[in-house]
Amino acid sequence: MANGNGAEPANDAAPAINAMAQYTKDFSFENPNAPRSLGPQEKAPNIQIQVNVNAKQVGETDFEVDILLEGSAKTEADTLFKFELDYAGLFRLINIPPTDQHPVVMIECPRLLFPFARQIIADAVRGGGFPPLYIDPIDFAALYRQRMTEMASQQDAPTTA
Template identity: 60%
Template sequence: MTNGNGSPPDDAQLPQLNVMVQYTKDLSFENPNAPRSLGPQQQQPAINIQINVGANAIAEQDYEVTLSIEGKAEIDNTVLFNFELAYAGVFRIQNVPPENLHPVVMIECPRLLFPFAREIIATAVRDGGFPPLLLDPVDFVGLYRQNLANQATQQQPS
């Protein structure tokens, strides 16, 4: 592809998304009813998962994005285990039009973080004495749209 005058396009103008660093901000795993909860169970536990994304600008082109995942497994109102993970990354975003910046930060950045967070949770649950909990892929576009709709509803006068 050329820029119209026969020379290759200027890479400096192409949109760029770079992961500068990623890290665990907070991790908690609780097994409050061990060792009783580790024995054979008569039924499958009910597992409830909540996922949130937060972001803040830390420099002109750098954003810290935090993927927060909380989960709990219960049988008959008895907690088998629960966990909380805040997994974050710093992303450098360049040459993205302003109208596309928010979706990039809130959709693409957590999409890049998710596989690592999924592995941390699976390992923590396994190390807690249970089979690894393998989270299903997350529809970050749907989550983004849902959050926008919730914000619009909250801003409407009652």
């Protein structure tokens, strides 16, 4: 059957990722040495950030994806601040083949969540009395490739009794 413009209808809809919801699951910000830590610093602090992505399937086409961001800023003597953020989203994958779902969930979904998590952290650090911390963009594709390589090498490693 032709549609209104004379063209045949498409048999398959285009692949899509729908963000059904996004939310903060857990958040902590610590400023353990305030107000002493709020003064001028002789050197720039050492800032460390760890990123983890977890996902679980919660329905036939639905996945919950979590970005776990942990970080701290320290001087030689003190911790200036620490934070932990578990930011998540519920995503629905439409017309994405099962063989492609894992990389989509682990790369594209966190890429969509990251700007919101980044802003939460920047606002919290600023609210703690420091200049806002804008985390550099994260290459989730490179992280995914690195993790897949690590998992493959662990499977290939001989086991000893």
